[in-house]
Amino acid sequence: MTTENQAPMLRDVFALANNAVTLTGDLPIADLTRMRPELTQTTGALHYTISGHLNEKKYPLLHLQITGELSMVCQRCLEEVTQSIDIDNTLHLVANEADLDSEEDEINAILAGDESPEKIVGSTSFDLLNLLEDEVILSLPQAVTHDVCEKTLPTAAGEKPSPFAVLAKLKS
Ligand SMILES: [Zn+2]
Known part of the structure; x- marks a missing residue:
């Protein structure tokens, strides 16, 4: 087993698996180009x-x-929020698209309670940075919010009486 410390790049992912290589390092947030519109700091x-x-x-x-x-x-409040990232995922490398599970295979696996790792198509020049960014994006909740927001937006419910309430008052 070897350990390398460097920026993620194009790698032969099958060789990483065959030779039990571990890569560790820092992924600059500025390199997460697809996420940039969502980020307040890079x-x-x-x-x-x-x-x-x-x-x-x-x-x-x-x-x-x-x-x-x-x-x-x-x-929810449009203020800055710190989203912690803690991903731990295992992927099964396959040689080509034909080896990916069909949707039917996946449903059967879920029904059978089989928790085999998700399959991805590997290659000899695989874009690891892109894979890491995919994993970060997939790990995010659908809407990133504070657990409890400090301020509420003025559009929040409660300020304006509903037209039905106004109508009820007129009738009484
Ligand atoms: Zn908030």
């Missing part, structure tokens, strides 16, 4: 570990861990 970095290995069936696997914090916009 300084700093997330920390990642990518470990390749073969399982008992000799399937090539990539184990990904990503930790850190992102500064984003709260979807």
